[in-house]
Amino acid sequence: MDWDNLRYFLELARSGTLMSAARRLEVDHTTVARRIQSLEKEVGAPLFSREAGGHRLTEAGRRLQPQVEAMESAFQAVESTAPASQEGLSGLVRIGATEGFGTVVLAPQLALFAAQHPKLTIDLLAMPRLVHLSRREADIVISLERPARGPVVVTKLTDYTLRLYASKQYLAAHKPIKTREDLRGHTFISYVDDLLFSKELQYLDELHRPDAFALRSTSVLAQHSAVVAGAGIAVLPAFVADGDKGLRTVLPAQANFTRTFWMSMPAETKHLARMQTVWEFLRETAAAQRQLLLPDSAVGTK
Numbered sequence: 001m002d003w004d005n006l007r008y009f010l011e012l013a014r015s016g017t018l019m020s021a022a023r024r025l026e027v028d029h030t031t032v033a034r035r036i037q038s039l040e041k042e043v044g045a046p047l048f049s050r051e052a053g054g055h056r057l058t059e060a061g062r063r064l065q066p067q068v069e070a071m072e073s074a075f076q077a078v079e080s081t082a083p084a085s086q087e088g089l090s091g092l093v094r095i096g097a098t099e100g101f102g103t104v105v106l107a108p109q110l111a112l113f114a115a116q117h118p119k120l121t122i123d124l125l126a127m128p129r130l131v132h133l134s135r136r137e138a139d140i141v142i143s144l145e146r147p148a149r150g151p152v153v154v155t156k157l158t159d160y161t162l163r164l165y166a167s168k169q170y171l172a173a174h175k176p177i178k179t180r181e182d183l184r185g186h187t188f189i190s191y192v193d194d195l196l197f198s199k200e201l202q203y204l205d206e207l208h209r210p211d212a213f214a215l216r217s218t219s220v221l222a223q224h225s226a227v228v229a230g231a232g233i234a235v236l237p238a239f240v241a242d243g244d245k246g247l248r249t250v251l252p253a254q255a256n257f258t259r260t261f262w263m264s265m266p267a268e269t270k271h272l273a274r275m276q277t278v279w280e281f282l283r284e285t286a287a288a289q290r291q292l293l294l295p296d297s298a299v300g301t302k
Contacts, residue, residue, distance in 0.1 A: 001042055003075075006068045008035035009047060013065050015136040017054040024136060026092070069268065089274045090119035095282070096138030100220040100240050101160075101261060102126025105292065106142075109285045113278075120274060128218045130197045133264055140279060144200040146262045153270050157263040158286040160293040161238040162203060164255035165247045167230040177250050183208040187232035189223050192216045200259050203235040207255055239292045258294075261286070
């Protein structure tokens, strides 16, 4: 039985769609379909039922999957001890992260990391939505909420601070803000409520129910740009906004929030050298950027 066919079977079983499996395997989706058809001829039974939302394992496919996973584990164990594996990291590692953290904190560091490992390809999905580990959209996911279930390895990556910010020109043109009550009548910038991908983004519910919004966006970087332009007040991550000299913190003693980034990866891939190295690098990056992520809470307005 052709191992490559089994490998394609396993990826389709995990991802659920031809397109996702093809992306992970770095081939065209027609190649995945052809490999599956060839395997089904070998075993003499359909392994997937084709549905509108993708491919679902049949009973024969469910019986086959654990056997193929055992073969995969044995193959990877042999591969990790082979001399070629000592020549340097290679392959693909796809990292999913929130837009702001991925863009501001991870991207510069991952670029340097990738330069040190020319045979390794790093995909960074820095997106204003949840990247799903269960759908195989990424190999490592950094999220705002701890995965509740599934065969995954999870660690707390870091806490980070958020504050209320406004531009100097906005503050000069509006009434002073010394207490939470003073927020009444001010214009805010925030997320689109019905498109929030995590309950952890509901900061304003803890602070003040705005009377008006100048702009709502799914993008925290768009919100930051709007605040810089003087359009209103917003809760922003300190690692995004603290370096902007045109912004000031508002109610620094009262409007401080802390959230947590969780990092997870499938348990089945934790032994791979490239996964272990990238995982550890991300932990080290978060630790090295602690002052950016968690600036001293005692710091007042800039």
